[in-house]
Amino acid sequence: MRKFLVITIPIVTLVFFICIMLSGSFFKKPLGKDDNIPESIQLILQDVESENWEGARDKTDNLSNAWKKIVKRIQFSSERDEINAFDASTARLRGAITAKDKSAAFIELSEAYEHWDGLGK
């Protein structure tokens, strides 16, 4: 019993903490149907490429919704700066789509992907 208290509990606690802190790279990956960030970015890229601005706007909404789900899962293991930077990127992307600015939309999409990639690293 003493051994359990002195050795097992601290080890299990530390392992649990380490799992929480390192869970970012696992939880940022898609676990359901509508939380695939790289795929969402890819779909928007295609729409921007073909100048389908309406579709791009809808897909940006989907990206934002997927991102909201991901943030809930990764908030304990990721840095706030990357999360905020992704939010800013999607906001600018919306602006670029509204202005129908192809190059700005590409820049923002590529930056958003980089922020997603940097999460938990």
Place this chain on the structure above:
Amino acid sequence: MNEGLVVLVRSIIAFFSLLIFAKILGKQQISQLSFFDYVLGITIGSIAATLTTDLSSRAWPHFVGLLTWALLGYIMEVITLKWRYASKYIDGEPTIIIMNGKIMENALRKMKYKVSDIMGLLRNKDIFDLSQVDFAIIETNGQLSVLKKPEYEPLTPKDMNILKAPTGISTELIYDGILIDENLRQLNKTKNWIMDQLKMQEIKDISEVFLATLTPSGSLYVDKYKDRIKKITDIGDYKGPY
């Protein structure tokens, strides 16, 4: 991102990690045995604080820092335990600064202690006259240990050839109005015995007692909830909020 929630979770991680690491590092960390341990404690505490509230970076790097510091502290402890040579270097060694009543000036200079520091440390030990000191040693934790000259040592029963029975350590029998049966059995006493003792002090029920302790020599201490003290001595010398 719910910052409050994240800080809450990080606080829990930092708090319990620190607790576990401090436990592994042992009591040294808590009693601030040497300056190095003191610095180690401050650094580990500071890393734990950043781990809790610095949300601009991930918790993991801070945790690695915390773990590394705790691990190095632990390794140092093991080295000083197993290898006396290293222990002398890391922890230092006790230095005699007063020998046979004479101050060792060179030792004082080496330790970077002023005479006024030594006088202060001696006063902490209730010694106001240097001529009473036979030996004084600065320990590795910076505290002063003093051996007085035999003529200034307090008189003990042994000096007078008086035989005294050992008093022993007192054991709690009643706490917060509840009888502790286990301790009662340990001292070979029964509930009836304690009730008789309480009756002698005009106590009808155990629930009236806040604390009762008994030494192996048979000295019983009883404190009731109702103290019946009419005039309470006030040791405060200045008016305050309480």
